[in-house]
Amino acid sequence: MFLTTHAVIASSVFSYFPSLSNGLVFLMSFLSHFLLDFIPHGDENLIDKSWSRRKKILALLFVGLFDLVFLLVFFVWFYDQVVVDMSRLIIIIFGSILPDGLQFLFFIFSGKENFFTKVLGGLQLFHMKLHHFALDRFNFALTIKQGILLQITLIVVAVFLAIK
Numbered sequence: 001m002f003l004t005t006h007a008v009i010a011s012s013v014f015s016y017f018p019s020l021s022n023g024l025v026f027l028m029s030f031l032s033h034f035l036l037d038f039i040p041h042g043d044e045n046l047i048d049k050s051w052s053r054r055k056k057i058l059a060l061l062f063v064g065l066f067d068l069v070f071l072l073v074f075f076v077w078f079y080d081q082v083v084v085d086m087s088r089l090i091i092i093i094f095g096s097i098l099p100d101g102l103q104f105l106f107f108i109f110s111g112k113e114n115f116f117t118k119v120l121g122g123l124q125l126f127h128m129k130l131h132h133f134a135l136d137r138f139n140f141a142l143t144i145k146q147g148i149l150l151q152i153t154l155i156v157v158a159v160f161l162a163i164k
């Protein structure tokens with residue numbers, strides 16, 4: 001799922017809970033990432049397993065940069081339109097996209113064997129299991145086009161909910 005989709009949904013949902021502490025909101029935003037990745041969303045196989053590490057990193061960078069531009073536009077809009085604290089919004093967005101950031105770190109450091117890469121590797125395995133849950137369990141997956149359509153729909157709904 002794209003970073004923008006994660007960030008928009010988490011920001012929208014947690015704008016309804018202003019009294020939660022920053023620490024809790026960060027943790028819940030982080031967990032929301034995995035919950036959302038559970039939903040089939042079309043881009044699960046954007047990075048082919050058979051690619052070299054270098055190709056994976058370049059592909060992730062390319063898609064990620066585009067995604068971050070959208071995310072930045074959303075961030076400015078959200079801060080402007082929805083009454084929310086700037087640092088709070090950053091905490092939510094950071095938490096909600098961190099799992100994909102850790103995945104990126106995993107691809108960068110996966111050549112080395114140490115405690116850090118072991119933890120990242122475990123998280124990566126869990127992340128991928130969630131991504132492929134519907135496919136493995138029910139043999140169900142969306143095409144990339146259907147997935148993008150679904151994610152745009154989710155973003156629009158979240159934005160409407162955020163405006164209140």
Ligand SMILES: [Zn+2]
Pocket residue numbers: 001033037099100127
């Ligand atoms: Zn993810």
